[in-house]
Amino acid sequence: MDKVYSHYDRFMVFQIKQLLDEKGIPCFVKNEFAIGAMGELSPMDVLPEVWISDPQWLLKAQQFIAEFEYQPTDSSPWICSNCKEQNGASFELCWQCGKDSVV
Ligand SMILES: [Zn+2]
Incomplete structure (x- = not known):
């Protein structure tokens, strides 16, 4: 399993999750409720993350995420x-x- 994305904003993480879902890439979110629930850890340790369950999708997923993030502001x-x-x-x-x- 490979982590492809993490962000302190859970909303962003779920956008990525949804993006990969739409592309048919098997993925799941880790640490969804980590922030706040684990007040003693620094936020960096418990960022919500998107993981790919099948490594053959890793490159594709990274590509989609890069395209998704490249949006002129x-x-x-x-x-x-x-x-x-x-x-x-x-x-x-x-x-x-x-x-x-x-x-
Ligand atoms: Zn208005």
Whole structure:
């Protein structure tokens, strides 16, 4: 088994997990609830992790993750569908009303 990804933000870890699921790559999450539950350890020791159960998928998985992480951060701004406010591309929620950028 091989670890392919870890991040202090559990949400990111699950995005990767979902990405690999969609590609049909067998994977699972470790340390999902580690942060907070193990207050005595430093967060670095207990990052949520994505693991590949079958090593033949390792390279593929790493490729997909690299592509996933390579997303230009300074793309074009978006207009909130709720309040018509313009938001910077780095905002996932409308700063005005809090609505999600995904319609
Ligand atoms: Zn809005």
